[in-house]
Every structure is written in C-alpha cells, then in structure tokens.
Amino acid sequence: MHVQSMHFKARAGGALADDVLQANLRKFGASGFALSRAKAVEAYGADDFERLRTAGASIRDRALATLDAYIERFEREAKRRGATVLFAETGAEACERVLEICRRHGVKKAIKSKSMLSEEVGLNDALAAAGVEPVETDLGEYIIQLAGESPSHIIAPAVHKSKDEVADLFAAHHRQARKTDIGEMTREARAVLRGHFVSADLGISGGNFLIAETGSGVIVTNEGNGRMVTTLPRVHLCITGIEKVLPTLEDFAVLLRLLTRSATGQAISNYVSMFTGPRRDGDGDGPEHLYFILVDAGRTNLVGGDLQDMLRCIRCGACMNHCPVYRSVGGHAYGWVYPGPMGAVLTPSYVGLENALELPHAATLCNQCGVVCPVRIPLPELLRKLREQEVEQRLRPQREMLALRAWAWVAQRPWLYALATRWAARVLRVRGGGARRIHRLPGASGWTRSRDFPAPQGATFRDLYRKTRASG
Amino acid sequence: MRVGLFVTCLVDLMRPSIGFAAIKLLETAGCEVQVPPTQTCCGQPGYNSGDRASARALAAKLLDEFEACEYVVAPSGSCAGMIRAHYPDLFRDDAYMLGRIERLCARVYELTDFLVNVAGLAAVPGGYSGSITYHDSCSGLRELGVKRQPRALLGRMPGVELREMDECEQCCGFGGTFAVKFGDVSAAIADRKCAAIEATGAGAVVLGDLGCMLNLEGRLRRRGNETVKVLHIAEVLAGAPGVGSR
Numbered sequence: 268m269h270v271q272s273m274h275f276k277a278r279a280g281g282a283l284a285d286d287v288l289q290a291n292l293r294k295f296g297a298s299g300f301a302l303s304r305a306k307a308v309e310a311y312g313a314d315d316f317e318r319l320r321t322a323g324a325s326i327r328d329r330a331l332a333t334l335d336a337y338i339e340r341f342e343r344e345a346k347r348r349g350a351t352v353l354f355a356e357t358g359a360e361a362c363e364r365v366l367e368i369c370r371r372h373g374v375k376k377a378i379k380s381k382s383m384l385s386e387e388v389g390l391n392d393a394l395a396a397a398g399v400e401p402v403e404t405d406l407g408e409y410i411i412q413l414a415g416e417s418p419s420h421i422i423a424p425a426v427h428k429s430k431d432e433v434a435d436l437f438a439a440h441h442r443q444a445r446k447t448d449i450g451e452m453t454r455e456a457r458a459v460l461r462g463h464f465v466s467a468d469l470g471i472s473g474g475n476f477l478i479a480e481t482g483s484g485v486i487v488t489n490e491g492n493g494r495m496v497t498t499l500p501r502v503h504l505c506i507t508g509i510e511k512v513l514p515t516l517e518d519f520a521v522l523l524r525l526l527t528r529s530a531t532g533q534a535i536s537n538y539v540s541m542f543t544g545p546r547r548d549g550d551g552d553g554p555e556h557l558y559f560i561l562v563d564a565g566r567t568n569l570v571g572g573d574l575q576d577m578l579r580c581i582r583c584g585a586c587m588n589h590c591p592v593y594r595s596v597g598g599h600a601y602g603w604v605y606p607g608p609m610g611a612v613l614t615p616s617y618v619g620l621e622n623a624l625e626l627p628h629a630a631t632l633c634n635q636c637g638v639v640c641p642v643r644i645p646l647p648e649l650l651r652k653l654r655e656q657e658v659e660q661r662l663r664p665q666r667e668m669l670a671l672r673a674w675a676w677v678a679q680r681p682w683l684y685a686l687a688t689r690w691a692a693r694v695l696r697v698r699g700g701g702a703r704r705i706h707r708l709p710g711a712s713g714w715t716r717s718r719d720f721p722a723p724q725g726a727t728f729r730d731l732y733r734k735t736r737a738s739g
Numbered sequence: 740m741r742v743g744l745f746v747t748c749l750v751d752l753m754r755p756s757i758g759f760a761a762i763k764l765l766e767t768a769g770c771e772v773q774v775p776p777t778q779t780c781c782g783q784p785g786y787n788s789g790d791r792a793s794a795r796a797l798a799a800k801l802l803d804e805f806e807a808c809e810y811v812v813a814p815s816g817s818c819a820g821m822i823r824a825h826y827p828d829l830f831r832d833d834a835y836m837l838g839r840i841e842r843l844c845a846r847v848y849e850l851t852d853f854l855v856n857v858a859g860l861a862a863v864p865g866g867y868s869g870s871i872t873y874h875d876s877c878s879g880l881r882e883l884g885v886k887r888q889p890r891a892l893l894g895r896m897p898g899v900e901l902r903e904m905d906e907c908e909q910c911c912g913f914g915g916t917f918a919v920k921f922g923d924v925s926a927a928i929a930d931r932k933c934a935a936i937e938a939t940g941a942g943a944v945v946l947g948d949l950g951c952m953l954n955l956e957g958r959l960r961r962r963g964n965e966t967v968k969v970l971h972i973a974e975v976l977a978g979a980p981g982v983g984s985r
Contacts, residue, residue, distance in 0.1 A: 279923070594928075595931075631912060631914025631925075632877075633909075634877060634881045634882070635881075635910065651787065651789065655791055656789070663789070671785055672793060675785050675794075675797060678748070678800075679779075679796055679800060688748075691752060692753075711919055713919040713923075714922055714957070716922050717958070718922070718926055718957035719957040719958075719960045719961050720957055721952075721957055723754065724753070724756060727751050728746050728752075729746075731759075732759075
C-alpha cells in the first residue's frame with residue numbers, strides 16, 4: 268500500500284473538515300466497540316480479565332523469546348500434515364510467492380477473507396497486475412474494494428463509511444435498485460459474493476494465530492466468509508506475519524478469550540476456523556492444497572530491540588477503539604495500513620521512522636490504549652521510545668529541539684527561571700486583559716487557533732510565597 | 740508529617756492560588772509544609788518529546804531538592820506520575836541514582852491521594868456549594884490510581900452536588916506539546932469533553948491537573964461557554980479566594 272504516513276497532520280485536518288466522516292466517527296464512538304468491550308470485561312470479571320491479560324502477554328513473550336524455534340516447530344508439524352510452508356522476507360517477496368502459487372495452479376480468481384498483512388504487502392494490486400482477480404469477501408473489505416479505498420480500522424475496515432455511502436456503492440456496482448435497509452443490502456452483497464465463492468480457484472486468508480504444536484492456522488471471524496474461503500476453493504493460502512506463532516493449543520485458548528472480548532466484546536466470535544493440513548480422505552470438505560506464507564517484512568528487526576513488545580500484538584483494535592485521536596480523525600489519517608496507537612508504532616517500524624515522523628507524536632499519551640491492550644503492550648512507552656529515536660537521529664525540527672533545550676537549560680538555573688517566569692506571568696496577564704484570556708499567542712497558534720489561552724494570575728507562586736514568608 | 744510541596748511549573752506560572760490551596764489543605768491535615776525554593780520543572784516536556792538528557796538533568800535536580808523530605812506532594816497527577824512512574828526509567832542504567840530515585844518515588848503523592856490515603860484529612864475546609872462534574876485526568880487516573888480520592892473528599896462537602904459526566908475517564912486532548920503540535924485534533928478531542936461537561940448541567944468542572952484545566956477552559960470559552968467554571972480540586976477543597984460558591 269502506498270505510504271502516506273508523512274502527512275498525518277494534513278490528512279487529520281482533512282478528516283476533521285469532513286462532515287460525513289465526522290458523523291460516522293461519532294456514531295462509532297457512541298455505540299462502538301469500546302462499550303461492548305467494557306461490558307464483556309465486566310461479565311468475565313474485571314480482576315479475572317486482568318489476570319488473563321497477564322497470561323496472554325506472557326504467552327506472547329514466551330513465543331517471541333524463541334520465535335525461531337516455534338516457527339521451525341510450526342513448519343515441521345504443518346508439513347507433516349501435508350501443508351506447504353513458505354517464507355518471505357519482504358512484502359514484494361510475499362507477493363511473488365503468492366503469484367507462483369497462482370501460476371502453478373492456474374488461478375484466475377482468488378477470493379479473500381480479511382487479511383491486514385495482504386493490505387500491508389499490496390497483494391491485491393500484485394494479483395490484479397498478474398491477471399488474477401482478487402475478490403474481498405469480508406463485507407467491510409468488499410465495500411472498500413468497491414470504493415477503491417484502504418481499510419480505516421483493522422477489524423472494521425469500512426467503519427468510516429455511512430449506510431448511504433454504501434448504498435450508493437452497491438447501486439453503482441451491483442446494478443440493482445438502490446437499497447437502504449441494512450439487512451437487504453447485506454443479502455444483496457451476499458448473493459453477489461456467492462457467485463464468486465463457487466467460481467474461485469484460490470482462497471486467501473490471513474491468520475490470527477499459527478499453532479506450533481499442531482501446524483494449524485486459525486482465523487477468528489464473524490461473517491462465515493472465512494469458512495468458505497478456507498474450504499471451498501481447491502487451493503487455500505494462509506498469509507500472515509511470522510510473529511503470529513503460539514506454542515500450543517492451550518495458549519491459543521487464552522489468547523482467543525482475550526481477542527474476541529477486546530475486539531468486539533464478544534465472548535467468542537461467530538466462527539473460529541482452524542485449518543490443519545489439506546483435505547484428507549474421508550473429509551467432507553477442504554482444499555486439495557494448503558499453503559502457509561510466513562512474512563517477515565520488518566518484524567525480525569523488532570526482536571530484541573526497544574520495540575519488541577509490539578510484536579505481542581494480536582490485532583484486536585482495542586487501542587484504536589479507545590484512542591481519542593483515532594476517534595477524532597479516523598484511520599485514514601495515519602496514512603498506511605495500521606491506524607491508531609498500534610499503527611503509530613508499527614508504521615514507523617515497518618516503513619521507516621523518517622517516513623512517519625509525525626505518528627509517534629500524534630498521541631496524547633493518555634494510556635487508554637495501554638490499559639485496554641489484551642497483551643499489555645505499553646503503547647505510550649513505545650511511542651516515547653520512537654520519539655527518543657527521532658531526537659537521537661536528529662529527525663526533529665531544529666526549532667522544536669531549540670525550544671526544548673532552552674526550557675531545560677533555564678529550568679536548571681532557578682534564579683534565571685524565576686526571572687523568566689516572573690516576566691512571562693506579567694506579560695501574559697497584561698495581554699489577557701479584562702477577560703483574562705488570550706485569543707492569539709505568537710508561537711502557539713496551534714493552541715490559540717481553536718482555543719483561548721487562559722491568562723495567568725499575574726505573579727508567580729514563588730514570588731508570592733516568598734512575600735508571605737517575609738511578612739508572616 | 741513533613742511534606743515537601745512540588746508546586747509544579749504550571750501552577751507556579753499560571754495559577755499560584757492552587758499552590759496556596761494545597762498548602763492550606765496539607766496544613767489542615769496536620770502537615771508541616773516545606774517549599775524547596777529552587778524547584779522548577781519535573782522534566783516531563785523533555786521526557787515526552789524524546790529528549791532524555793534534559794529530562795534526566797531535571798530529574799536529578801528535583802531529587803536533590805526533595806530527597807530530604809519525608810513526603811513529596813504535587814497538586815498534579817501528571818507531575819507526580821512523571822516522578823513515580825517514569826523517573827526510574829530515566830536512571831535504569833545507573834544503580835546508585837536508581838536506588839535514590841526509587842526511595843524518593845515511594846514517598847511521592849498526588850495531592851488528593853496523599854490527603855486521603857496518607858494524611859487522613861478529617862475535615863475539608865472549603866465551603867463550595869453548587870453542582871460540579873469531575874474530570875479524571877489521564878496520568879493521575881492511569882499512572883497513580885487517582886479516582887476515588889477526589890470524590891471521597893468532595894463527598895465531605897455538604898454543598899457540593901457531584902454530577903458525573905459521560906466518559907469522565909476519556910482524555911481531554913491536552914497531551915502537553917500535542918495540544919500545540921496538533922492543535923486542531925486536540926481541540927476536537929476537547930470538544931467532546933466540553934459537550935460531556937455541558938450535558939451534566941453542572942456549574943463547574945473540577946479536576947486535578949492544570950494542563951487539562953487550561954485546555955478545557957480555553958476550549959469552553961472559545962465555544963462561547965462563559966458560565967461553566969474550571970476549577971482545580973485543591974481550590975474547591977480549600978475554598979480558595981475567588982472560587983467561592985454559587
């Protein structure tokens with residue numbers, strides 16, 4: 268996917284000015300996943316859920332600590348059960364592996380269930396360029412494919428679209444009478460997709476988890492399309508990140524409890540599909556060939572570094588559901604595949620810090636994300652690490668660094684600090700006038716463009732305190 | 740109890756009355772309050788902007804100034820949180836300093852947390868009367884667990900009617916330099932908070948951090964809301980001049 272993460276500020280500005288998007292985001296915030304999660308956690312027991320988060324984090328840490336060994340175990344077990352396991356170091360290599368499979372099996376049409384990794388590596392474009400028609404079958408992904416857009420949320424890719432916008436899209440693409448009832452619209456999309464399901468040669472799925480001890484892949488879905496993608500076509504290809512390996516099925520049981528509750532507030536999703544090897548004699552369904560493509564694309568760079576905790580991520584979306592910034596500007600503002608707090612860490616890691624300079628700063632560090640993360644990723648701390656890396660690599664604007672250093676320099680000299688603050692308190696107080704507020708402040712227009720700046724009381728605490736001591 | 744008051748740079752510069760209110764509350768609770776005169780800033784702006792070196796320098800300075808105090812109290816969850824939750828990270832590679840920092844951290848409190856859980860403040864001196872709503876500032880809430888404490892203290896004021904707002908734990912959009920770097924996004928977040936405050940119909944929004952106060956007051960006034968007061972919890976509890984009642 269084309270990287271636009273350098274332009275967060277401009278894109279966020281556009282998002283704030285887009286009334287339709289703002290209305291959609293308000294709806295998302297008011298009735299969305301955050302509330303469902305809170306209810307699910309309460310039903311599970313808040314303290315128990317905290318223990319579950321701790322268990323989930325330690326399982327992910329254990330898997331990452333010896334990732335290579337678990338990947339090898341996964342490869343061995345998957346092969347033993349008849350699957351083919353391939354590896355790709357880069358996104359381009361991942362696309363090439365997929366196209367090789369398409370050529371080998373004469374694939375003309377590929378149906379897809381949701382896969383963020385395929386968005387990450389630009390798989391749909393690569394397929395189309397090679398003459399293979401990719402058809403997204405997750406309803407949200409289908410909608411944005413029709414619109415020619417990218418996902419704005421990792422589990423609800425079309426959350427930025429209103430019902431009316433979708434009705435227009437369906438009417439234009441399905442060439443049927445425009446419907447506005449959500450049930451009817453869904454049935455219409457379903458009827459269209461059914462044709463694709465039975466005519467596709469290849470099913471491409473993502474993978475929420477890979478189970479090392481059984482060589483299985485798992486997808487966690489709600490619409491049933493994933494079940495069809497993984498069983499109907501003669502070839503099934505699961506493409507996912509190398510970090511998704513879990514040691515055992517027991518481990519998976521813990522992570523599944525966390526994932527669905529954190530994502531949508533469900534105790535369990537409508538479908539949990541586990542695929543272990545291709546169809547065997549006597550199986551009622553399943554593909555003749557099963558491939559796994561495990562993609563690195565920057566992940567191993569994080570192993571052993573300051574940001575390794577990020578690899579624990581299980582892609583639930585809770586961080587963005589609770590993020591005040593995401594809720595204000597939506598996912599497209601972040602400019603790449605992954606939005607919200609997890610995206611603000613992953614994007615610089617995968618596309619280069621120099622290509623995403625603003626993202627680590629596009630957060631209030633309120634830590635709503637950190638307290639809801641099912642695997643306890645300390646997202647604000649990781650964002651702070653990235654900010655430190657920007658400073659170390661001299662990627663921050665000179666003016667900003669100068670201001671910071673000047674503040675710190677003065678703050679280390681109490682007499683100078685006292686003088687400077689005494690002066691500032693007086694000047695700002697005068698500028699505040701009778702209303703005691705400042706409408707425009709040079710150098711802080713970012714603040715005063717949409718907010719007043721309350722004027723100070725006029726004298727500093729230290730001066731007033733010294734006087735009371737002297738007189739008292 | 741000997742308490743060192745960390746006034747915080749924003750209170751010092753913007754609203755000294757909060758500092759005096761904090762002193763009054765601590766003295767009412769029977770504490771002997773010291774105000775180390777050379778104190779300035781806790782280093783949070785540098786720390787959150789990736790400038791570790793300056794944050795470390797200011798942390799070491801604060802340590803020198805407050806190390807002798809039995810307790811350290813700040814009328815700010817953000818600054819107390821900076822010390823308690825983040826100072827150790829700044830010195831993780833220096834065992835000697837880390838030891839000193841950790842001994843300090845154990846004695847650092849946000850004001851209401853200290854009044855309730857350490858000093859056991861018996862009677863609240865302020866006489867505020869009117870309806871208020873309470874905004875839980877992020878650092879105090881999520882780094883220090885300040886949630887029940889301010890409400891417990893407000894609950895001892897017979898004239899105060901607390902009306903909880905929707906999403907009182909959501910960020911106000913301040914975020915330090917975020918508010919200047921991404922002013923429009925920050926204001927959009929503040930807008931949701933302002934709407935939640937206004938929906939309660941309360942006469943005042945009370946909170947424990949000056950950064951959030953400046954943000955909310957600035958946005959409320961720009962929205963044309965001239966009536967809702969924005970008050971620090973210390974001002975309300977101590978009955979600071981000008982806060983009064985309605």
